[in-house]
Amino acid sequence: MIVEQNASLQPHNTFGIVARARTLVRVHGEADVQALLAHPELGPAPKFILGGGSNIVLTGDVKATVLKVEVAGRRVVEERPNAIVVEAGAGENWHDFVAWTMDQGLPGLENLALIPGTVGASPVQNIGAYGIELQDRFESLDAIDLVTGRLFTLDAAQCAFGYRDSVFKHSPARDSDLGLAGRALILRVRMLLPKPWRPVLGYLDLQRKMAETGVAEPTARQIFDWVCAIRGAKLPDPRVIGNAGSFFKNPTVTPEQCQDIIGREPGIVHYPMPDGSVKLAAGWLIDACGWKGKSVGKAGVYEKQALVLVNRGGATGGEVVTLARAIQTSVYERFGIRLEPEPVVV
Template structure:
């Protein structure tokens, strides 16, 4: 039982979720070694208990009482695995802070993750959500990962195909949800490096500072500044970042909306479909800066829902549902939630 000596009951989770919801876990274990996961697997009662895998708590909306064994992933470690003419292979443990890992790669002269700067959460959570921003998705640089399988009690290696990545999605949200516990992730950073500057905000920021041929570090600095200007700091205002996925619609649907709303923000996809800006849709429904009970829509970015003080998981769910209903009624477009409701 030594490996489970830190197991705690009725554990407070308010400081472990970025929304700041005052939830409590039925049981809680801080995981600092895969040995602890094996010990949970070997305990019949614990193995039968529902599980919630928790990283930085930045992509979950908790209910007040989480009737589960919460496993907070705290494994640490970063290293360069291989370096050749085609790519640099780097690895980070699941409990590493994502943004700090991105900065670590830049400090070591490694480019490729800079567009994903300042995304909250941990390295282990990145594949689950297939995080993305400013023209880059995690799957674009993903190589493989190591996970613990609660079905077999063994550690396994999964490549990109096995993870079934999609837009803000992966197999870890479906077949492997709370079954596979990610332990470490490896990224293949390509050589030669090419800057990704497709977003107007980034180009504008760099142009204003005379950076015509920006370095990876300069791109990272630009994205950090842009995100800080748009998004609230979870340490000051509880939130889970972008709350809704940007919906993808057919070309015909986009054209019909454009006839009615000439300022519609949309981006063509490789399939010929169009990705719409969810924040723009929400803003047009008048939600920016408004609140419903103790949860609200951020005044600087309608894509972000915030905790106005003392919000519960039910408060956030009610607000999200109201926003979705208004967008559907006005535009005939379904908004999908990014965070997981627990």
């Protein structure tokens, strides 16, 4: 167990916000967690789990003990008649894991390429892009209870996946409730890659790529490359411009609400959902309110994609939160829709 005092968190959050952790513990496996829980001071102390820092906004120094998850490893677990199961340590970079599956000739995750963050954070957020969510490819995960030290495994149903949601984002209202926010540290995640592979090409951006290239039946590698190119053109590299990717969830409305908005805003980008609801493009709503390129202090809205808030250099978490709230107010006043942030404010 490696313990650091007064550790800088600036390298560990993709917004690049300056903050420090009073105590930071690097977790490379179950043994580190057990040693932490047995420690007379660190064991009982409040804890904050940190993966790649791609989905947080730090508004100050973190007093809780920060558990920096760095569990490594990638492997093929088993081959079944209808799928291949692959596993990765929670500390692995998500995009690198997706690229590894491509290199192994194991398609199925290509639509989820270039999403920032770690493998361990992927089920917490139920990440998704270009027609696929993590839950569509999820098999199971191993985690450890930070109260009891017990190792346990969850399948998809037990993770209670929703749109950018899971059991790991909810605290139990009662002791009997299955809420694991802040209590479970994910160690390993297993993905189910279906056989035979079928491409998922429903999103407009991918259809445009098919038209541009003249490729009617793309391979998984081609889809992977297309998704990387599309995301790279829209989203800033956190190593160059601090950001947390898409800052707001795409809201869903009833068909009647959507028709009402279309009556006032015919150009609104919207997608019918299988359950009958309609998903609206949050970036379009923000852009329509005139926020693209605008700033509050050193925090701004990315010029190429209004859904992304960026650190223009030296932004504080407070400035990011102030900007986000101003955008929420504008969208609600114009469209009557409340945007919900994706990142966790700490």
